[in-house]
Amino acid sequence: MFPWGGERRFNAYSHYCRTLFGGRVQKLPVDAGFSCPNRASRTQGGCTYCANNAFSPSYLAENEEIATQLENGKRFFEKRYPHKNGYFAYFQSYTNTFAPLPVLRDKFEAALQVPDIKGLVISTRPDCLPSEVLDYLSELSQRTHLTVEIGVESFHNETLAHIHRGHTVESTFEAFEKLHSRKVSTGTHLIFGLPDETPSQWLSDVQLLNQLHPQFVKFHQLQIFKNTAMESEYRDHPGRFHPLSADEYVRFLCDYLERMSPEIVIERFSAEVPPRYLAVSQWNLLRHDALVRKIEEELERRNTYQGVAL
Ligand code: SF4
DSSP states (O other): OOTTSOSSSSOBHHHHHHHHHSSOOEEEEEOOOOOOHIIIIISSSSOTTOOGGGGSOTTOOTTSOHHHHHHHHHHHHHTTOOOOSOEEEEEOSSOTTOSOHHHHHHHHHHHHTSTTEEEEEEEEOTTOOOHHHHHHHHHHHTTSEEEEEEEEEOSOHHHHHHTTOOSOHHHHHHHHHHHHHTTOEEEEEEEEOOTTOOHHHHHHHHHHHHHHOOSEEEEEEOOOBTTSHHHHHHHHOGGGOOOOOHHHHHHHHHHHHHHSOTTSEEEESSOOOOGGGBSOGGGOOSOHHHHHHHHHHHHHHHTOOTTTTO
16 A cells, blocks of 8 residues: 555556545546637747647537537547446646636536536636635535646756747746646646657756645646647757657656655546557557556556655
């Protein structure tokens, strides 16, 4: 038994759901029809890697009612994962706090009315959390299982500027402080492989992740999508990128886990999208399940676990 009470060598999301809900809780992506402030105005065309359509399941249609999308999602996942203990509505596409409060309220409350929805996951940017929205999220988190997921992506301002994220590391910390001070649970994602960054930098950055202290984290290897600014950059300046092989990625993640707070729950170790969206196939690592098995084997071989080096 490890410090988080689970038997795996990392603090797995599956263990969290089993402890709280008795088993798997399936996230159902919904598209609420929001846009993103970063695509429209702050920088030219948004993040250089942005390809939101690559992450949307085929059943999603933004013009359908939230309840219809969720019912379609239930049917979609029913065959793949028959044994579930309910669902979370996952507001995933673009920036899901980028609308006036009454609009946000309508969408989120509509999701909560759907049978078997146990809570919400709301994905957004650090610079899109005005105080009236924060107050509403705080109130919402008292009556449902709410996670606000903030894209951190990198802990380096030079990188954030280079990839046109349109916010800084400081604004990331500020957003987490505001959410945590209102007792709103947070999740985040990080990308390993952004231009000019190196594995040794990512390894030092784990301290900043521990300081940020989200409740949940997702790790993504950089994926370069077709028809993005990053695709052109990769073609013109491949030397700015540091791709890792699957085995290197596994060893890196194990080094990272050993230094990471045991309290942070891990949702994913890599991203998976249909290969037709990818401009560069070398980033297409193993399927997620196979990657997780390799990580567990490597931790077993080392006889270490998440947080052992702290
Ligand atoms: S914040 Fe998200 S939706 Fe907006 S430009 Fe960046 S990747 Fe695209």
